[in-house]
Every structure is written in structure tokens, then in C-alpha cells.
Amino acid sequence: MPRRLASVVIAAGLVLAGEARAADALPAKNQAVLMLRVLLYDKNLKGRAAEGPVKVVVVARADSPKSRETGDEMVKVLSGLATRALVGGRKLEVRLLTEQAAAHLGPREPVTALYLATELENPRELLTVSRQRRALSFSGDAAAIEAGAAVGFVQKDDRIGITVNLKSAQAEGADLDAELLGLADVKR
Numbered sequence: 491m492p493r494r495l496a497s498v499v500i501a502a503g504l505v506l507a508g509e510a511r512a513a514d515a516l517p518a519k520n521q522a523v524l525m526l527r528v529l530l531y532d533k534n535l536k537g538r539a540a541e542g543p544v545k546v547v548v549v550a551r552a553d554s555p556k557s558r559e560t561g562d563e564m565v566k567v568l569s570g571l572a573t574r575a576l577v578g579g580r581k582l583e584v585r586l587l588t589e590q591a592a593a594h595l596g597p598r599e600p601v602t603a604l605y606l607a608t609e610l611e612n613p614r615e616l617l618t619v620s621r622q623r624r625a626l627s628f629s630g631d632a633a634a635i636e637a638g639a640a641v642g643f644v645q646k647d648d649r650i651g652i653t654v655n656l657k658s659a660q661a662e663g664a665d666l667d668a669e670l671l672g673l674a675d676v677k678r
Contacts, residue, residue, distance in 0.1 A: 516630045518563040520650055521605075521643045525568075525628050526577050528641055528652070529603060531670035534663055535578050538624060539602050543581040547595070547625070549616055550607040552588040560631075561586050561607040592616055601625040606634040613637040617658065624663035640664060644675075651675055 529535055529544065539545070546568055550561025565586045572582035587595075589610055595601065604620045606613055606629040613634040620627040620640070627639045635642035640659040644651045652674040659666055 516643055516645060516650060518560070518567045521628075521630045522564060522567040522571060524643060524650070524652065525603065525605065525641070526571065526575065526582070528628070528666075528670065529577055529626065531667040532626060533665040533667060535602075538626070538663060539578070539580050540600060542600065543583045544577040544602045545583045545585075545600055546603045546605060547592060547601050548584065548586045548605045548607060549589055549592040549610065550586060551610050552590070554609040557607045557609040560609075564605055564607065589616065593619055595619060595623065603628060605629065606631060606639060610634060613639070621658075621661045626662050626664050627658065653677060 525546075532538065535544075548561050548564045548568070551557035565584055568582065568584040572584060575582065589612070592604070593615055601623050603626045604616065604623075606616060606627060608631045610616065610631070610633070613629075613631075614637045617627055617638050619625075626641065628641045628643070629635055629639040630643040632644075635644065635653060638655055638658045640655050640662050642653040642655070644653055652670075653676075654666060654671060654674040655677045656671075657678065
């Protein structure tokens, strides 16, 4: 998809009619579509996904019903998108891991992106993993965004806002296009 069209799609996706919602209550569908669009703005996506598919790992806390529900819903939405969409010409693979399993991902297991669900016990530890793995981190959870997730989805009045923690994104190996940074709230 040409970047100009992608930016129109992102801008359109940022508008959310209706009542204001907490950041972690944003619909998984909105977050999933925006996550895939943001990945298209990563100039290093080809290197991040190597020759294979774009692999997204959704991380949820095993002992938190809300976290598991958030993680399950994100996996469901992303899996549905994977059946009918490509990301940068590559297939999308999605898997759900517990916080503990994600913290111990094998060094040879490729991961393109990590989505951090709500109520994680230690989001900072997972962000360390994302930096080591060069996997771009995403979240709609305020605590994970505050801990340093590279890309966050937040509620701003009647719109969904994108926040980019530029230092985190760069540490995770991302080279985000200026067009995306112009649409986002950038933390330096």
C-alpha cells in the first residue's frame, strides 16, 4: 500500500466516534489495524521479518482474567486479519504467550512485534526482551506505555492517539518514517 494511502487510512482510523474510553479499553480491532499500519512505516520491517512472515507475539498475564481477555481478543482480531491481509507483502503469524514464557523466548525464534496486554506484572522486563530481540513493542495499556513501549495507543477525547517513544523504538531496531512521526505524539 502506498504510504500516502496508508497515512489516510491511519488518520481515518484515529477518529473514534462515541464516548471516551480508558486507554486499555480501546477496541482490539482498532489497535490491531493500527499496529499493522505502523509496522508498514518501519523502514527496517524487511530486516525485522527476514524472509519469513511477520510474527506478532501477544503477551498476557496468566493469573489476570482481564489481561487474558485482552490478549485473547487481540489474538482473535489479528488472526482474523491474517487470513485476508499481508503486512509489507508478508504473511502474518500471531501467537499468545504468558508473561513468563515471553520473558524466556528462545534466541533463534524470530519475533517482529510484541503486543503487551493489560495488567502485566513486569512490563519493563518484557521491554528488555523486545530490545534484545529487536521486536517493536506495542500496547494500549497505560502502564506498559509509561514503562517505555515503543508504540502506544491512547484515548484522546473522541480520537485514538498514537504515541511513539522514539528512544524505545530505536533501541528495538525500528526506523519509523517521518510521515508516521508527524501523526503521532512523539516522546524523545
